[in-house]
Amino acid sequence: MTVLTQRDLNRATLARQHLLERSAATVTDAVAHLCGLQAQEPQEPFIGLWSRMQAFAPDQLDHALTRRHVVRTHLMRRTIHLVTATDALHWRSRHDTMLRQRVLGTYRRDLAGIDLDELAAAGLTAMADGRPRTMAELVSVLEDRWPQPSRRALGELLIAALIPMAQLPPRGLWQTTAGVRNLPLTTWLGKNIAPLSGDDADLVGQQLVRRYLAAYGPAATADIRAWSGLAGLHKAVQAIREELVGFRDERGRELLDLPDAPRPEADTPAPIRFLPAFDNAILGYDDRSRIIDDAHLGLSVAGRRVVLVDGRVAATWATDGERVRVTPLRALSSQENSMMRKEAELLADFLGTAECVEAVP
Secondary structure, three states: OOEEOHHHHHHHHHHHOOOOOOEOOOHHHHHHHOOOEEOOOOOHHHHHHHOOEOOOOHHHHHHHHHOOOEEEEEOHHHOEEEEEHHHHHHHHHHHHHHHHHHHHHHOHHHHOOOOHHHHHHHHHHHOOOOOOEOHHHHHHHHOOOOOOOOHHHHHHHHHHHHOOEEEOOOOOOOOOOOOOOEEEHHHHHOOOOOOOOHHHHHHHHHHHHHHHHHHHOOEOHHHHHHHHOOOOHHHHHHHOHHHOEEEEEOOOOEEEEOOOOOOOOOOOOOOOEEEOOOOHHHHOOOOOOOOOOHHHHHHHHOOOEEEEEOOEEEEEEEEOOOEEEEEEOOOOOHHHHHHHHHHHHHHHHHHOOOEEEEOOO
């Protein structure tokens, strides 16, 4: 079985993530290909798309949100993701069990003894008028009937697990500060969530595996599980195993991939790329060594924005609204510094900041 080096895997990831060459796809198609963008910080998807798309303008994502082509919702790993409306409707049922388990695991004592189906039905009834609600507003309608849980536990159970919700604009629009207003996905999108029988769940799982590999592969089953947060995808992998090709990484792990997916040569030049906080190009794996050194793993988990130099995390960056400040994590060559500064200047222009500043490590 062919062994893929870290650099082989790095170039494959960059190619799949549109970080080797910017894509000419539409916003909706780009979000679909990437299987969504992590979006708990509302402005970060704009930076993620700017780094991946040709001539990206913020109003393209604003329009996709307001026209309901893409939606903000709890999905993979119980994290707010920006996904296409189609994926939200097709994938949500497959994530229900995971979402419930994660909320219950966090608030087990608070929520002990609650009939989840009864609470979900009451929540939907409370929102039947079609008026968006904040979490506090929804809890206030139901807390007399369920007084025991903390308001936080009751609200997260309803919003993040029991009722598939969309977070509505203006939340998530460009350079807009807005609180979270929720509406059931089916109300916001005007379509029903795909129900899952046993066979349907298997088919959705197989689709998730294919889609993940298209955007992240080659990858191990542990990587797929880490990205999705879902248990039970091993069965889906085995069902399509004959469609896939196999490799080994330098640790000996089996990696799976789609046969015709791009796997560029390891010496393919990689441009400087500025990534947003919580970017799935890093967080979408169990083993992140293909793109970030072990010493820096905490940066992405902590929500630090990073810079890829030669395809790997080599700096962090931040903005105070007036400038983009870059802090290298290792010594950079004069050529790397020059290329990074040029890309930082383009980013500063995109963000509307006055200048970029290169910091000393």
